[in-house]
Amino acid sequence: MVDPTTPSTWQTATxxxxxxxxxxxxxxxxxxxxxxxxxxxxHYVIRLTAPDGYTASRSYSVASxxxxxxxxxxxxxxxxxxxxxxxxxxxxxxxxxxxxxxxxGGWFVWEGETPALLIGGGSGVVPLMAMLRxxxxxxRSHLVRLVVSTRSPEDLYYAAELPGxxxxxxxxxxxxxxxxxxxGRLVASDLPDSLDPATVAxxxxxxxxxxxxxxxxxxxxxxxxxxxxxxxGPSG
Amino acid sequence: MSKLTRGFMGRSRxxxxxxxxxxxxxxxxxxxxxxxxxxxxxxxxDWTFSVEGLTEQPTTWTWDEIHALPPSTxxxxxxxxxxWSKFDMMFAGVxxxxxxxxxxxxxxxxHVMAFSHTGYTTNLPLADVTGGKAWVAWEVDxxxxxxxxxxxxxxxxxxxxxxxxxKWVAGLTLMDHDEPGFWERNGYHDRGDPWLExxxxxx
Numbered sequence: 381m382v383d384p385t386t387p388s389t390w391q392t393a394t395x396x397x398x399x400x401x402x403x404x405x406x407x408x409x410x411x412x413x414x415x416x417x418x419x420x421x422x423h424y425v426i427r428l429t430a431p432d433g434y435t436a437s438r439s440y441s442v443a444s445x446x447x448x449x450x451x452x453x454x455x456x457x458x459x460x461x462x463x464x465x466x467x468x469x470x471x472x473x474x475x476x477x478x479x480x481x482x483x484x485g486g487w488f489v490w491e492g493e494t495p496a497l498l499i500g501g502g503s504g505v506v507p508l509m510a511m512l513r514x515x516x517x518x519x520r521s522h523l524v525r526l527v528v529s530t531r532s533p534e535d536l537y538y539a540a541e542l543p544g545x546x547x548x549x550x551x552x553x554x555x556x557x558x559x560x561x562x563x564g565r566l567v568a569s570d571l572p573d574s575l576d577p578a579t580v581a582x583x584x585x586x587x588x589x590x591x592x593x594x595x596x597x598x599x600x601x602x603x604x605x606x607x608x609x610x611x612x613g614p615s616g
Numbered sequence: 617m618s619k620l621t622r623g624f625m626g627r628s629r630x631x632x633x634x635x636x637x638x639x640x641x642x643x644x645x646x647x648x649x650x651x652x653x654x655x656x657x658x659x660x661x662d663w664t665f666s667v668e669g670l671t672e673q674p675t676t677w678t679w680d681e682i683h684a685l686p687p688s689t690x691x692x693x694x695x696x697x698x699x700w701s702k703f704d705m706m707f708a709g710v711x712x713x714x715x716x717x718x719x720x721x722x723x724x725x726x727h728v729m730a731f732s733h734t735g736y737t738t739n740l741p742l743a744d745v746t747g748g749k750a751w752v753a754w755e756v757d758x759x760x761x762x763x764x765x766x767x768x769x770x771x772x773x774x775x776x777x778x779x780x781x782x783k784w785v786a787g788l789t790l791m792d793h794d795e796p797g798f799w800e801r802n803g804y805h806d807r808g809d810p811w812l813e814x815x816x817x818x819x
Contacts, residue, residue: 389818392619429618430626437639437699463627463641471623479619484816486802487652587649587764594654604654605735611650 390427393480395472396451401537405503406469407443407455410480415450418442420510421489421582421610424454424482428467438464441506441584441610442483443538445513455537457503488582488610492518495576497602498526499593501566501585504612505530505537508584512542521546529566529589568596575602584610635693636701637810643700649764650698652798653734656784660768663733665752666787667719675719676787679768682752685710690751690774695810697777707772709753712745712788725790729797730771730782738782738797739806740773742790749775752785777808777815 393410401407420442427437444453458469472478490496490511498508505528515524526547530536532554543549550570555563561570566589581602583593590611597607633642660679668674677685688711695701721742728745731737744750751772754761761767766783773780779799800806805814813819 390618427618428621428624428626430624431620433618434626435618435639436624436626436641439698467621467624476622477619478621481816484803487798591655591764598654604656607654609652609654611648 390479390481392477393452395474395476395478397474398472401455402535404458405455405537406458407453408468408472409451409453410478411451412480415448416483417448418446418452418483419486419489419491420446420514421507422483422485422510423507424452424480424484426454426464426468427479427481428464429479436463438462439484441510443506443509443513445510445517447517455503455506455509488584488608490514490580490582492520493523495523495579496525497572497575497579497581497597498524499529499566499571499581499583499585499597500526501529501589501593502531502535502612503537504583504585504589504610505542506584507610508582509538509542511582512547515546516544525572527566527570529585566592566596568600571596571600579606581607582610583607585612587611633703635703637695638813639815640695640699640701640810643702647702647765648696648698648700650696650779651736651783653736655763656734657763658733658768658784663768664787665715665769665785667715667790668787669728669790670722670725670792671790672720672722673718675715677715682710682715682769683754685714688714688751690753690772692774694774694778694781697779697804697808697810697815701810705774706757707751707753707774708755709751709769709772711748712750712752712771713748715752715788716746719790721790724792727791727794728788729791729795730780730788731786732782732784733786734784736782736784736798738771738780739794739800740776740780741794741807744773744776744780744807745788749773775809777805777810779804780808 392413397409399407423439423441440454443455500508529550551563663679666676690707693703753772754769771782771785
């Protein structure tokens with residue numbers, strides 16, 4: 381029996397495009413040699429190999445919706461001492477081949493059929509963007525609410541695409557000029573007033589952000605069993 | 617064989633620590649937090665740990681009762697499947713051997729399912745939690761185990777990837793067969809030996 385969550389073995393992916401997302405994040409579009417359907421929220425491992433055989437690998441969430449394409453988007457934040465992220469930002473070019481493995485993960489996924497509250501902090505928006513894109517592509521935006529916390533307008537990923545009636549953007553440091561809400565950390569009133577009891581909450585971000593968001597959710601009466609969390613440690 | 621990546625030299629590694637399993641890096645002083653559920657607020661007054669399933673004497677310990685058992689410590693490394701490792705950790709708690717001596721597994725028991733107060737589960741061969749290889753730990757580096765790292769107490773199985781060391785552990789169920797736990801149902805390896813890089817199903 382083949383487990384549908386079993387990641388495939390390593391395969392080669394070609395860098396097709398590299399586009400700046402913010403000052404320190406870029407979106408890498410990779411074309412897979414062996415396209416594999418993914419689910420919104422899943423991730424891939426990218427592995428780099430040096431001439432002496434040394435390897436470094438890190439996990440990156442897929443930002444693009446499952447749409448049957450052989451091309452996948454990965455948005456990667458450049459961490460100053462990140463061995464893999466600095467290589468991707470500073471060295472990788474279109475045409476380069478990278479080894480990848482995936483899709484991986486069967487828990488932090490949204491299948492596009494049930495109500496979902498998506499809460500992302502900073503680069504934690506990436507897997508949630510795959511979910512939002514899936515909702516919009518399939519005409520199911522009414523199932524999804526996305527709340528994104530970001531430092532400033534300049535730090536917002538997918539700034540041209542993300543805003544919409546189903547999304548809320550919370551600025552923690554610097555607001556755009558026309559916003560009534562003062563800049564500050566995520567609070568309960570940033571979340572939707574009422575939620576379908578069947579809603580599953582997907583929280584993705586740093587430790588501190590994930591703890592804040594889950595505390596708010598539990599304080600608002602969302603059962604812990606309906607909360608799925610993906611934390612970004614220093615993944616380099 | 618891995619395929620060469622154009623332009624990638626990697627960090628200087630003339631002094632790569634031989635304690636690092638393949639594909640891991642030294643996280644240094646930082647201790648990343650990774651869990652898939654909301655962090656629970658557990659009171660030690662309500663906390664219990666149970667050994668159940670295929671045992672002669674299924675047993676539940678309260679916080680005070682488990683602390684009355686002979687203490688045991690682990691000094692060494694831990695390895696997370698997300699590729700960080702951390703050295704020179706000092707954990708204190710009780711050896712799983714001590715708990716099993718009291719509960720007495722039946723001869724038919726071959727595996728355990730560890731379960732947490734959050735509903736998290738992870739499966740292990742019985743041989744991986746006996747013989748001085750596993751603990752229920754409530755202190756790290758001389759301090760109370762922080763809730764983000766599984767406090768009041770977590771399972772500690774440091775020779776396997778760290779998702780096997782269930783946070784907020786509530787007990788072990790002894791079984792006569794293997795079955796997948798939470799991450800194991802979601803694509804991760806059944807055993808998780810870092811030295812064999814058993815990260816995902818199929819490794």
